[in-house]
Amino acid sequence: MEELLAYIHSLMAFPEKSWQALQPALAEVEFAKGDDLLKAGKVCNALFFIVRGYCRAFYNEDGQEVNTSFFFEGEIATNISSFGDGRPSLFSIQACEPVTAIRFNKVGLREAARENADIETLGRKCLQLIAGKQEKFGAIFQRLNPEGRYDWLQEHYPEILQRVPQTQLASFLGVARETVSRIRGRRS
Amino acid sequence: MEELLAYIHSLMAFPEKSWQALQPALAEVEFAKGDDLLKAGKVCNALFFIVRGYCRAFYNEDGQEVNTSFFFEGEIATNISSFGDGRPSLFSIQACEPVTAIRFNKVGLREAARENADIETLGRKCLQLIAGKQEKFGAIFQRLNPEGRYDWLQEHYPEILQRVPQTQLASFLGVARETVSRIRGRRS
DNA sequence: CACATGTTGTGACGATCGTCACAAAACAGG
DNA sequence: CCTGTTTTGTGACGATCGTCACAACATGTG
Numbered sequence: 001m002e003e004l005l006a007y008i009h010s011l012m013a014f015p016e017k018s019w020q021a022l023q024p025a026l027a028e029v030e031f032a033k034g035d036d037l038l039k040a041g042k043v044c045n046a047l048f049f050i051v052r053g054y055c056r057a058f059y060n061e062d063g064q065e066v067n068t069s070f071f072f073e074g075e076i077a078t079n080i081s082s083f084g085d086g087r088p089s090l091f092s093i094q095a096c097e098p099v100t101a102i103r104f105n106k107v108g109l110r111e112a113a114r115e116n117a118d119i120e121t122l123g124r125k126c127l128q129l130i131a132g133k134q135e136k137f138g139a140i141f142q143r144l145n146p147e148g149r150y151d152w153l154q155e156h157y158p159e160i161l162q163r164v165p166q167t168q169l170a171s172f173l174g175v176a177r178e179t180v181s182r183i184r185g186r187r188s
Numbered sequence: 189m190e191e192l193l194a195y196i197h198s199l200m201a202f203p204e205k206s207w208q209a210l211q212p213a214l215a216e217v218e219f220a221k222g223d224d225l226l227k228a229g230k231v232c233n234a235l236f237f238i239v240r241g242y243c244r245a246f247y248n249e250d251g252q253e254v255n256t257s258f259f260f261e262g263e264i265a266t267n268i269s270s271f272g273d274g275r276p277s278l279f280s281i282q283a284c285e286p287v288t289a290i291r292f293n294k295v296g297l298r299e300a301a302r303e304n305a306d307i308e309t310l311g312r313k314c315l316q317l318i319a320g321k322q323e324k325f326g327a328i329f330q331r332l333n334p335e336g337r338y339d340w341l342q343e344h345y346p347e348i349l350q351r352v353p354q355t356q357l358a359s360f361l362g363v364a365r366e367t368v369s370r371i372r373g374r375r376s
Numbered sequence: 377c378a379c380a381t382g383t384t385g386t387g388a389c390g391a392t393c394g395t396c397a398c399a400a401a402a403c404a405g406g
Numbered sequence: 407c408c409t410g411t412t413t414t415g416t417g418a419c420g421a422t423c424g425t426c427a428c429a430a431c432a433t434g435t436g
Binding site: 061066068080081084085120123124125127128130131132134135137138139141142143172173174 | 249254256268269272273308311312313315316318319320322323325326327329330331360361362
Binding site: 377378379380381382383384385386387388389390391392393394395396397398399400401402403404405406 | 407408409410411412413414415416417418419420421422423424425426427428429430431432433434435436
């Protein structure tokens with residue numbers, strides 16, 4: 001819980017009173033490696049603040065999995081659009097290691113936000129953060145070739161390169177597995 | 189204004205009372221071709237609902253312009269991250285034709301949202317819409333090669349292909365100008 | 377109409393990447 | 407420790423794309 005509080009404080013001033021008001025919406029949860037935090041086809045009714053371990057978001061493109069993002073400690077894993085309008089999620093989120101997370105229940109969050117303006121603001125901040133991250137990644141894919149993308153990750157998210165197995169990294173970079181292997185060969 | 193009202197109604201129920209409360213934040217504005225709706229380096233303190241004409245968002249990558257998106261009639265043009273946290277925008281938004289738009293003033297909007305929950309909700313819906321659009325485009329660039337991207341645009345946003353000059357389209361697709369020319373050659 | 381400017385088409389060529397095939401290495405379960 | 411399974415490395419080859427160079431076409435301005 002301290003991790004979450006620190007995260008929130010990094011975003012905004014958040015008095016003890018608001019923190020208390022938030023509690024009913026929260027629950028600490030554990031996932032084994034391979035467990036789904038969110039299943040494609042289901043509606044996303046929670047946010048997950050990752051405390052330990054990491055997850056991947058992926059969907060099925062004619063029989064094979066495409067990774068769309070990774071969530072590490074101190075990040076929020078969710079499907080914004082499904083969470084937002086209650087439509088089924090197009091992708092799954094899965095624990096890649098044993099994961100400890102704090103679950104934000106949607107209903108509880110909505111109730112808490114109605115009573116407390118800080119919580120409403122917090123929600124908006126998170127949304128902005130997620131949108132901003134998406135914007136950044138979009139730009140990278142738009143203007144960089146596979147090698148450039150790898151370098152950019154190296155620079156900005158070295159954790160992904162170190163913790164994610166190569167095959168999954170390749171699908172995230174939108175690149176053949178072999179290409180990642182060759183880029184790594186050149187680097188070392 | 190009717191266009192904007194229709195747009196809002198397509199997103200949510202929005203009673204006349206809320207519409208009235210929103211008015212002080214709105215203003216109809218005109219831009220000549222080439223005018224900036226937002227200048228890179230400045231803080232974005234408005235949303236623009238495009239009524240007529242279209243705009244492009246672009247930034248400078250070592251001396252040459254890269255288009256990051258286009259905004260047509262019935263869409264909202266803005267820089268979410270700059271609008272959200274008041275930091276200077278990394279990109280400009282420019283009218284590609286004579287543009288008529290409705291300007292949402294940030295201060296006015298904030299005041300109106302404080303008084304009226306519908307307006308707060310509207311803000312969140314717009315944010316979600318923009319994040320969702322970004323998510324979609326990100327996925328396309330991640331897994332499609334230039335030709336696939338072109339086809340996808342053809343299918344989902346044919347307007348872009350028809351109204352945007354080829355050179356700017358190329359920079360948007362993250363592709364050499366000549367490649368777009370050849371793809372078009374193959375298509376016809 | 378003439379000219380300057382900007383946009384688009386096209387050909388040649390090399391670099392990068394995807395695909396296929398198979399070998400090597402790492403890993404997990406008994 | 408052995409064995410089957412998954413992950414990673416590597417080579418060959420073809421397709422696509424980027425770059426450069428230049429021609430054709432369109433646009434707009436006097």
